[in-house]
Amino acid sequence: MLRDRGFFLVLLLAACGGSSSPPPAEPAARTAADLGPMCHRYYARQATCTDDYLSAVLDVRIELDMPKGIGERVKTEGRDVVLKEARTYWESDMEPAKIDAMCEAMATRTPADxxxxxxxxxxxCEAAADCKAFAICAVETERSFIASGATHH
Known part of the structure; x- marks a missing residue:
């Protein structure tokens, strides 16, 4: 009888993998559904870093001259005037319903590739240590959008 219990114990340990731990699970592959929450975190960070973000956007717009003549406007009207106008547009774009719509579109319409x-x-960008680093990262991800002349509103 003891011999049978020993055999049973060996079978049980073998079936359960013995005393060794199971291999670590592979992280789940991310999907387009992960873009929605990331998008919301991105806009929340943008809101926290508004001044640095808008300044970085303006720098890229001046560099690309997009919209045409923006560099000249900054020279003649002043950077603060142009930034104030940009903030007005940005605040309109940051309405919760608009952010929800943008993030939903990103999560449902992003091509797999x-x-x-x-x-x-x-x-x-999420890993950026401070607002300035985040703003630079964020604007670089938006560079092609800015260069295309497209607008959010």
Whole structure:
């Protein structure tokens, strides 16, 4: 009888993997559904870092001259005037319903071949230590959008 219990114990330990731990689980693959929450975190950080973000956007717009003549406007009207106007547009774009719509669109309309790139860019910006670093990262991810002349509103 003891011999049978020993055999049973060996079978039980073998079936349960013995005393060794199971291998660590692979992290779940991220999907487009991960873009929605990341998008909301991105806009929340943008709101926390508004001054640095708007300044970085203006710098890129001046560099790209987009919209055409913005660099000249800054020279003639002053950076503060142009930033104040940009803040007005930005505040309109940051309404919760608009952010929800943008993030929903990102989560449902992003082509699969762009998913990993966007998630990596989002990770990098989220990891930025301070507002200035976040703003630079965020604006670099938006550079092609800015260069296209598209607007959020």
């Amino acid at each position: 762009q998913l990993e790139r966007l998630l990596k860019q989002g990770d990098a």
